[in-house]
Amino acid sequence: xxxxxxxxxxxxxxxxxxxxxxxxxxxxxxxxxxxxxxxxxxxxxxxxxxxxxxxxxxxxxxxxxxxxxxxxxxxxxxxxxxxxxxxxxxxxxxxxxxxxxxxxxxxxxxxxxxxxxxxxxxxxxxxxxxxxxxxxxxxxxxxxxxxxxxxxxxxxxxxxxxxxxxxxxxxxxxxxxxxxxxxxxxx
Amino acid sequence: xxxxxxxxxxxxxxxxxxxxxxxxxxxxxxxxxxxxxxxxxxxxxxxxxxxxxxxxxxxxxxxxxxxxxxxxxxxxxxxxxxxxxxxxxxxxxxxxxxxxxxxxxxxxxxxxxxxxxxxxxxxxxxxxxxxxxxxxxxxxxxxxxxxxxxxxxxxxxxxxxxxxxxxxxxxxxxxxxxxxxxxxxxxxxxxxxxxxxxxxxxxxxxxxxxxxxxxxxxxxxxxxxxxxxxxxxxxxxxxxxxxxxxxxxxxxxxxxxxxxxxxxxxx
Numbered sequence: 001x002x003x004x005x006x007x008x009x010x011x012x013x014x015x016x017x018x019x020x021x022x023x024x025x026x027x028x029x030x031x032x033x034x035x036x037x038x039x040x041x042x043x044x045x046x047x048x049x050x051x052x053x054x055x056x057x058x059x060x061x062x063x064x065x066x067x068x069x070x071x072x073x074x075x076x077x078x079x080x081x082x083x084x085x086x087x088x089x090x091x092x093x094x095x096x097x098x099x100x101x102x103x104x105x106x107x108x109x110x111x112x113x114x115x116x117x118x119x120x121x122x123x124x125x126x127x128x129x130x131x132x133x134x135x136x137x138x139x140x141x142x143x144x145x146x147x148x149x150x151x152x153x154x155x156x157x158x159x160x161x162x163x164x165x166x167x168x169x170x171x172x173x174x175x176x177x178x179x180x181x182x183x184x185x186x187x
Numbered sequence: 188x189x190x191x192x193x194x195x196x197x198x199x200x201x202x203x204x205x206x207x208x209x210x211x212x213x214x215x216x217x218x219x220x221x222x223x224x225x226x227x228x229x230x231x232x233x234x235x236x237x238x239x240x241x242x243x244x245x246x247x248x249x250x251x252x253x254x255x256x257x258x259x260x261x262x263x264x265x266x267x268x269x270x271x272x273x274x275x276x277x278x279x280x281x282x283x284x285x286x287x288x289x290x291x292x293x294x295x296x297x298x299x300x301x302x303x304x305x306x307x308x309x310x311x312x313x314x315x316x317x318x319x320x321x322x323x324x325x326x327x328x329x330x331x332x333x334x335x336x337x338x339x340x341x342x343x344x345x346x347x348x349x350x351x352x353x354x355x356x357x358x359x360x361x362x363x364x365x366x367x368x369x370x371x372x373x374x375x376x377x378x379x380x381x382x383x384x385x386x387x388x389x390x391x392x393x394x395x396x397x398x399x400x401x402x403x404x405x406x407x408x409x410x411x412x413x414x415x416x417x418x419x420x421x422x423x424x425x426x427x428x429x430x431x432x433x434x435x436x437x438x439x440x441x442x443x444x445x446x447x448x449x450x451x452x453x454x
Contacts, residue, residue, distance in 0.1 A: 084236020
C-alpha cells in the first residue's frame with residue numbers, strides 16, 4: 001500500500017496517451033513534445049489533404065497543438081482516443097479555414113466517443129490499414145460522398161447538386177458509411 | 188418544434204459541423220436534454236476520427252516542431268524562473284543609464300571649468316543644460332526605482348502568480364481506471380482531486396460482482412490534483428462491477444470508512 005511514485009523516472013517509463021495527457025495537465029513540455037511526435041503526422045495529413053497548402057497546414061498544426069497545451073482538459077481521455085479527437089479537430093479547423101469562417105466549435109465542446117484502441121503505434125497502423133480496407137470495400141458512390149463531406153467540406157446539399165443525386169440519398173450514404181466504419185471496429 | 192426523430196436525422200450533419208445558425212442552436216438545445224442524441228453525436232465523431240485515418244501524407248517539416256516548442260516555452264504555466272531572471276537582467280541594464288549619463292555630464296562640466304574665461308558664457312549655458320538634464324534624470328531615476336520595485340517582486344523566490352477569472356463551478360474530480368482480471372493489473376489516472384489532509388490518502392476500491400469491496404491501492408494527488416497509480420497487486424479472478432474512491436487513513440483501510448467520492452461502473 002505505497003503511495004504513488006510521481007518521479008520523472010517512473011513517469012518516463014510509461015508512454016501511453018493517458019499518462020502523457022496527465023503530464024501535460026501538470027505543465028510538462030516534454031509530454032507535449034512526445035504527443036507531437038506521435039500525432040503531428042495525422043493532424044498535418046488531414047490539414048494538408050483539406051487545405052492543399054503546406055504553409056496553411058503547418059499553421060493549423062501549430063494552432064491545434066498550442067490549443068492542446070493551453071487547454072489539456074479539453075480532451076476527455078476516458079471517452080475516446082486522442083488520435084481520433086485530434087483528427088476531428090484538425091478536420092473541423094481546416095474546413096473553417098477553407099470557408100474562411102470563425103471556428104464553429106470550441107475544442108472543449110468536441111467530445112468524442114470511440115472504443116477503438118489507438119494507444120500505440122502498432123495498433124494505430126493496424127487501424128489505419130483496416131480503415132483503408134473498409135473504405136475500399138464501399139461502393140464508389142458512397143466512398144466519394146464521404147470524402148466530399150469530410151475532406152472537401154462540401155455540405156450535403158452541395159454534394160447532392162454536384163452528383164445529381166437526391167439530398168436524402170446523400171444523407172443516407174454518409175450516415176450509413178460512418179456506421180459501417182463503426183461496425184467493423186466494434187466487431 | 189421538431190421531434191426527436193427529426194433531430195436524429197441531423198446527427199451526422201452536426202457531427203460534421205454542417206449545421207449553422209438557428210439550426211445549430213436548435214440542435215444544441217435538443218442535445219442538452221437528449222442523452223441518446225449526445226451519445227450518437229459523440230460516436231459519429233469517433234467514426235469521423237477513423238475516417239480521418241484513411242488519409243496518408245508526409246511528415247510535417249522539422250521546423251514546425253521547433254516553432255511549436257519555442258511558442259510553448261514562451262508561455263509556461265505559472266511564472267517561470269527564466270522569465271523572472273530575464274526581467275531582472277533587463278532591469279539591471281537599465282539601472283545604469285542615468286548613472287552613466289550623469290558621470291558623462293559631470294566630466295563634461297569639469298572639462299569646461301578647466302577652460303579659460305572665454306568659455307565662461309558657454310559654461311553657464313551648459314550648466315543650465317546640466318541642471319535641466321539632472322532634473323530629467325531625477326525623474327527617470329524615480330521611475331526606474333518604481334520599476335526596480337516591481338522587478339524585485341517578480342524575482343522574489345516566494346512570488347506566486349494567480350490568474351483571476353470569472354467565478355465558475357469548481358472542476359469535478361475525475362478518474363479513469365483500466366483493469367485486466369487476466370493480467371491482474373490496474374491503471375488509474377485521476378485529475379481535479381482535492382488535496383488530502385495529513386495522514387490521509389485516497390483509496391481505490393474494486394467492487395466485485397459478488398462480495399465486499401477490495402482494496403486496489405492508495406494514492407495521493409500531486410499539487411495540480413493529478414494522480415497516476417499502477418502496479419498495485421491485484422487478486423486473481425475478480426470480476427469488477429464498479430470502481431470507487433474514498434478518503435482513508437494513509438495506511439489504508441480493509442473496508443471503506445468514508446463516503447464514496449467518485450464511482451464508475453465497469454463495462
